Amino acid sequence: MSAFFLAFLLLALVLGGIIPMAMRDSILPQPLASEHGKYIDDQIRLTFWIVGIIFSLAQLALAYLVIKYRSRGQKATYVEGHTKFEVSMAALAGILFVSLNLMGQHIWAGYHLKKPDENTIKIECTGMQFEWHFRYPGKDGVFGNLDNRLIGVESGDLAKALEKEEKDKAAGKLYKTDRAKNLVGVEWKSGTPGADDIHTSDLIIPVDREIELQVRGQDVIHSVFVRELRVKQDAVPGLRVNVHFKAINVPQKLPEKLSPPQHIDAQDVVNYFELACAELCGSNHYAMKSHVWVLKQDAYDRWLKAMNDDVVKAAEDRDK
């Protein structure tokens, strides 16, 4: 009979939807690896319980009603409504949903509006087709200037680059830029703030330190997404958007074969996560892969020093 079969399906829906969720250790991927992520998970868990109950009650009520009132020769009761009940249900729903929402807003505020202090590590994240690029401000703590005309220009010298461009234009030369020589167009000639900037294709951070990730896009809109850190931010051309997070020390079963970037030993790696693109950016959107390496503080310091030394040497080589 239709009524019983429909009720059965609705019951199966409730059980099939809720039980697998309730049985999981965590609704979201583990390990949860950031401080604000704890609050996000709590908020999601709370939402799950509230809506899970509402969902179950509604579907089961439907199931119950279709069985109880299936046509068996009874006469329907002429009921047009019940305004008081309606109003109280509406008020209840409103208070519940809005309260739930307001409870979670502190997470959002911290994520976007937190002011960095002297301990915050600022890292620039650039999304481009189809890779990620990270830049650290180096010993001087200041990011070098960016100029798109310096993309692919190995000298990092703007005046030189413009001169060469004029010459090439006059000679009617149309050339292809090897972007890789200066991926985001930093002015890094000696004496500029950019000379000591550190460049990586992976995101390397110490554990238990506030990070301010300054997210930007170079060509189209991308979005930096790290599941375990519960971090996501659109990388928009023309904008620079800051998000704040802190990686916490959590146990993680690391992959057997770890290939950390240079100057990092596998044993120094506390956590390792994949970093994905979360905004359609073209044909290789699905393959725009990078990684996050969370290191112990001393290992991070060693890495930073080694990278600094590399950068200084590279600058000296350029000057020669």
Next chain:
Amino acid sequence: MSSGAVGVDEEHEVHVHTPPTSFIWKYVFSTDHKVIGIQYYTLGLISMFVGVTLSLLFRWHLSHPAGEGVKPFLEGNQYLQYLTMHGTILVFMVLTTAPLGGFGNYVLPIQIGAVDMAFPRLNMLSFWITFASWVTLMAAFFVPGGAPSAGWTGYPPLSAVPEAVPEGATGMNWGQSLWVLSIALFCIASLVGAINFIVTTLDLRARGMTLMRMPLSVWAWFLTAIIALLSFAVLMIGGLLLLLDRHLGTSFFLPNDVWMAGIQGVGKEWSHKGGSPILYQHLFWFFGHPEVYIAILPSMGIVSHIIANFARKPIFGYKAMVYAMAAIGFLGFIVWGHHMFQSGMSPYLAIAFSVLTMTIGVPSAIKTFNWLGTIWKGDLKFTAAMLFSLGFVSLFVSGGISGIFLGQSAPDIYFHDTYFVVAHFHLIMGVASLFGIVAGTYYWFPKMMGRCMNETLGKLHFWGTFIGVYMIFMPMHFIGLSGHPRRYSGFEFDFLNTPEMHISHTLITHAAIFTAAMQIIFVGNMLWSLVAGKKATENPWEGTSLEWTMASPPPWDNFGGKEPVVHHGAYEYSVPGAAKDYVMQTDPPEAVPANAHQPH
């Protein structure tokens, strides 16, 4: 009369023009709202077929990923192209045509007692512009570069700059421009249609048909038309500006500092300055959010109407249902930023949008509660139309509930652009809406075609589809919870290359194939019934509204030259003291005893 409107001469007679006789004026360039309704519906049905086929193709690709010695099923940008067209076709050519243009056109004038729409020639124009829009969209498949590949949302700079796609790759050439042009045409058609619906509802109601006696389906179409009128204009502007950025070098959406391998990388200049990609998102979603209500509201109205009919009970809380639909419509205009939480817009703005988004849960909850209240203490008949309507209620709850996660800005940090969102909008907008359309088909087919559809096949269609859609979209919530991003055509990441993910994808794909196959039963049933279905009587469902007072199919001028006079509301079922378990709206006043209406 030169305006095309129908004139009212005397008290009971309605002056009409003589019906056309030639095939082309009767069935092609017809001004008859009934023919136009069927034309819209047919366009929607064909588009449904195209859109679903596209989805099966890219779903097959996902469950047969490239690997050792295994070539990918779809090449190059095909995955993104099919995905883009799937979304565009389904949102515009199915969910905005069939519920409003299809059923609204056919049924609304009849349900209010009118002979036709207020502007029949404009009505015909709306359909043919919609058809032109459809042809333009389909043409995108056949132009150099093929169909667009920037998603149904088409965000710039990706959609605005042809060089954003590597040379030789498909998806960003003429196809993208045709996409924008098609949408612009669709906007014009919708605006014209919306005006027609609004004027018709306000001006052409028969005597006694007060606003509060109108069926909820009429309210739904009326409110939807208002939403359409206010939102489609903004989409048209957004599309126009995008077209200008693409072809005339303007910079509405394109900022200064962009570097593309296909432009500066080959020595060309970036010629744009001062624009904002986020501006496009604001314009798009200012339309885009009301659009989802344009898609669902008609189905809500149809489902309310059908549930009352087959529960043999008045709709529970008629006035609340009207106010709830109006509230959903109004609130729908002030929440668009919840599509943009992670976009880089001001975090303060995000907080405002987030709190406002929660309020939409209130009228939605009222409506759900009232559908349950209508079934409660009813006398339920499980026809195919009723089953799909009940299915709608279940799907509306399921789809709505995932919205509570997404409307909160911090949880959305995680959920944005994952399959969790895909599961949400498919359940609430795609499937629930479609259940309303299908319910309406089973309900009004006898009236429209003069023949009944096969009820057994209808029930089979319901069971298969109801199970099928849940099998498709419930697992999507889980893969979304695992962080599976949207619009991914491959599995490069370790977290995606797990047995669970591949099994989920395979399950979803097989469920999709099964569900699509079930629709063959539906279409087969329709086609068969058109020629061999049992002849339909005037009122096979013992309904109360005006469409059940006339022959099936209705005569050309609906009411046979006599304007109906309405004495009752639309849901007088099982009235205590009444002769039958339903009182038609045109029955004499005494049919409902004076004391039947209790205060509540």
